[in-house]
Amino acid sequence: MSKVDLPVAPFIRADHPVQAIMTQVILALVPATGFGLFLFGWPAFYLFSITVLSAVLFEAVCLKLAGKSASLFLWDGSALLTGWLLALSLPPWAPWWIGVTGAGLAIVVGKQVYGGIGQNLFNPAMLARVALLVSFPLEMTAWIKPAPLFSEHAPGLLEAWRITFGGSGAIDGLASATVIGHVKTELSQGRPLGDALASGQFGLAGAWLGWSPGSLGETPALLVAGGGVWLLRKRIITWHIPVSLLATVAVLASVFHLVDSARYLGPLWHLGSGGVMLAAFFIATDYVTSPGSPKGQLIFGTGCGLLIFVIRTFGGFPEGVGFAVLLMNALTPVIDYYVRPRIYGRDHKGRPLKLPESRE
Amino acid sequence: MVVLDIDTLWRRRSKIRGGVHPEPRKEATADKPIVTAFPLPERLYLPLQQHLGQPAEPVVRVGEKVLKGQVLAESRGAVSASVHASTSGTVAGIAEYPAPHPSGLPTPTIVLEPDGEDRWIEGEGEVDPFGLSPEEICARVDRAGIVGMGGAAFPSAMKLNLGWKTRINTLIINGGECEPYLTCDDRLMRERAAEIVEGVRIMLHGLQCPTALIAIEDNKPEACAAMLDAAKRHGRIEVVPVPSLYPMGWEKNLVTHLTGKEVPAGGRPTDVGVLLHNVATAYAVQQAIRYGRPLIGRVVTVSGEAVESPRNVEAPLGTLLSELLAFCGHRPERTARYVMGGPMMGDHLPHVQVPLVKRTSGILALTPEEIQAADARPCIRCGRCVSACPVGLLPLEMMSRIRAGQLDAAVNFGLRDCIGCSSCSYVCPSRIPLVHYFKYASGELMARQQAQQKTEWTNRLAEEKRRRLEKAKQAAAQRKAQASVKEDAS
Numbered sequence: 001m002s003k004v005d006l007p008v009a010p011f012i013r014a015d016h017p018v019q020a021i022m023t024q025v026i027l028a029l030v031p032a033t034g035f036g037l038f039l040f041g042w043p044a045f046y047l048f049s050i051t052v053l054s055a056v057l058f059e060a061v062c063l064k065l066a067g068k069s070a071s072l073f074l075w076d077g078s079a080l081l082t083g084w085l086l087a088l089s090l091p092p093w094a095p096w097w098i099g100v101t102g103a104g105l106a107i108v109v110g111k112q113v114y115g116g117i118g119q120n121l122f123n124p125a126m127l128a129r130v131a132l133l134v135s136f137p138l139e140m141t142a143w144i145k146p147a148p149l150f151s152e153h154a155p156g157l158l159e160a161w162r163i164t165f166g167g168s169g170a171i172d173g174l175a176s177a178t179v180i181g182h183v184k185t186e187l188s189q190g191r192p193l194g195d196a197l198a199s200g201q202f203g204l205a206g207a208w209l210g211w212s213p214g215s216l217g218e219t220p221a222l223l224v225a226g227g228g229v230w231l232l233r234k235r236i237i238t239w240h241i242p243v244s245l246l247a248t249v250a251v252l253a254s255v256f257h258l259v260d261s262a263r264y265l266g267p268l269w270h271l272g273s274g275g276v277m278l279a280a281f282f283i284a285t286d287y288v289t290s291p292g293s294p295k296g297q298l299i300f301g302t303g304c305g306l307l308i309f310v311i312r313t314f315g316g317f318p319e320g321v322g323f324a325v326l327l328m329n330a331l332t333p334v335i336d337y338y339v340r341p342r343i344y345g346r347d348h349k350g351r352p353l354k355l356p357e358s359r360e
Numbered sequence: 361m362v363v364l365d366i367d368t369l370w371r372r373r374s375k376i377r378g379g380v381h382p383e384p385r386k387e388a389t390a391d392k393p394i395v396t397a398f399p400l401p402e403r404l405y406l407p408l409q410q411h412l413g414q415p416a417e418p419v420v421r422v423g424e425k426v427l428k429g430q431v432l433a434e435s436r437g438a439v440s441a442s443v444h445a446s447t448s449g450t451v452a453g454i455a456e457y458p459a460p461h462p463s464g465l466p467t468p469t470i471v472l473e474p475d476g477e478d479r480w481i482e483g484e485g486e487v488d489p490f491g492l493s494p495e496e497i498c499a500r501v502d503r504a505g506i507v508g509m510g511g512a513a514f515p516s517a518m519k520l521n522l523g524w525k526t527r528i529n530t531l532i533i534n535g536g537e538c539e540p541y542l543t544c545d546d547r548l549m550r551e552r553a554a555e556i557v558e559g560v561r562i563m564l565h566g567l568q569c570p571t572a573l574i575a576i577e578d579n580k581p582e583a584c585a586a587m588l589d590a591a592k593r594h595g596r597i598e599v600v601p602v603p604s605l606y607p608m609g610w611e612k613n614l615v616t617h618l619t620g621k622e623v624p625a626g627g628r629p630t631d632v633g634v635l636l637h638n639v640a641t642a643y644a645v646q647q648a649i650r651y652g653r654p655l656i657g658r659v660v661t662v663s664g665e666a667v668e669s670p671r672n673v674e675a676p677l678g679t680l681l682s683e684l685l686a687f688c689g690h691r692p693e694r695t696a697r698y699v700m701g702g703p704m705m706g707d708h709l710p711h712v713q714v715p716l717v718k719r720t721s722g723i724l725a726l727t728p729e730e731i732q733a734a735d736a737r738p739c740i741r742c743g744r745c746v747s748a749c750p751v752g753l754l755p756l757e758m759m760s761r762i763r764a765g766q767l768d769a770a771v772n773f774g775l776r777d778c779i780g781c782s783s784c785s786y787v788c789p790s791r792i793p794l795v796h797y798f799k800y801a802s803g804e805l806m807a808r809q810q811a812q813q814k815t816e817w818t819n820r821l822a823e824e825k826r827r828r829l830e831k832a833k834q835a836a837a838q839r840k841a842q843a844s845v846k847e848d849a850s
Contacts, residue, residue, distance in 0.1 A: 117740060
């Protein structure tokens, strides 16, 4: 393709192409990803690789079918990022076909059938995650205890190969549940919150640092948040969605926890576990599927936070991040239509401002 | 300097929305003095229309000898401006010549052949501007053919006239110069501060306006200092540094930032008692009123990486831009794009065999590395355009509507409020020419409106004709009936 050289202003451009943005988002994910791969060992590594690889392959095939330039679109890094985010949200020892199916759902159904980058209504990674959870609930909730690389319980390369590609499943004794899932089960059996947390041997520090069962890259809340703050500083994302999302979850959790601390997890548990941090900084902030105006983004973030808390606390699923984000994605066009910035010289309804009555 | 009152301090807090920080790229020319020794060209090309409104009417004949400053074409109609001889010489022709416009289409132009004597027309000598009445100042500014020199080219006398008719509380002098590359106003303020300040005082007198604020972006400390020094003895004039942010020089941004007032949509700054003029215009007014010199030359920034020694040049109007470029060491083989004005809002020129006109603040020869041409990609809805828009629009939403052909929906999203500042296109990581879409849509809407009016007009004519014919038919039938009655009777 030739360089488009429209002779129209502006004749200079900010040097910040799409690829640079995607690269920076991926860089921000590296610490949490590295930690997750270390914590869950070789099976996580296999699953991560196959998910990311198949996302890029699906993208390439779709581009080819659509007759679009691979050089222009494949290297924008968006498929890589989608695969990456999806992999981070999967149970680390899930079989390979979960990753491949998920990548296919994300790229083909979640993105390319809409017309490719920028056209999709739903966040592709979350669409795939939710579709997988609904279709394969067993595989998608098979959590394991941390088994860091080279530790006593960690599977070797071959054993890991059997876990990911051979369908041998998790090693006995490592199977576990996430904090939120465990608490939900225990509460449903009538045990109070304190006992539930104690019986699961969960600690708040473990939740924030990531030393706990959970998705491949979601557990180290601090590392995820660190990457998010770096993105904020780099001005890749703005504060509106992360802050409103986290604040909503925190406020709701605090209120409920204060009212009945034997039933409701506190805000630190909510923020430190599951996919909240990843959603706040990396998923809900997805440009394509979130509102364009700052005010719209505040509404969007608040809605996500509200739904996450409601689904986690009262819903049938232990984790609500995927559903919450998808539901708010569906509202984005409506938000964008009705919530607009005030235009200079006009009031909030778009009418021209009135002239001051008495001018000297 | 005037003492700040609480009210003004409070208003100063008003916040400017959006904006971008393009690389200034002003260092190439900012520290070099204005070159005044530009050799007289062989021929000067003076378009009859160098301003908004109607073209001027030639008052000289081909072959006529003219003196420097003599009127060549007179303003005609309500909005227009006269054109004067930039030097003494002979009128070599009045013909169509390419205009400095993206289309490169020819426009009626007076061609002047200098005689090299550069002899001024007889005038009344130096005049005390403050002994003149406001009306007389307006009339003289009109006769001097002065237009807004920041780029808009609106006849200045019109604005001054508007001023004392609608009561102006504040005159803002725009020394923002927020466009990258351009330093002509910066240099003018550094070198001719006293003249500019006198020009401002003349404008205040002409407007019968109490105060003037001279707004200068804070990336021009030298210009600021020079202007402060020149203005310190005049209590009614205050020099105000404003943040360096593009488009700080958008007139409504300055109004809001400096006075806290917001100009209603569809209105003008005069609606809130504010009038704006450019610093170069103030200088031109001073020259015209005190010395009787009409607008026949200007300072222009010649810059860009394809220019070996970029600088500001004071050149006679009508000089070919190619000669200005050659004077500064132009390298055509390195040039990817010629731009008249600044790179954010300027016009692309297909070639530079076009004259310097009143509104030309800069001529840039940009290299491929500077313009970084690249393919446009799909919008990823990153929202950078939304944060950059100084008006508060959603450029991405407008663009998607226009692409789908829904122009009315784009209007609903504020298309008509777009000021075309290019901030959105500048920040777009997908390199989408957003402003181009908006200009296209506005043009299309205008064309539709005209077509609609034409249809209505044609329909009305057809209807009138039908009625007329019917009437004639009825009349004929009546006559016939009467005739037959007569016949019967006879």
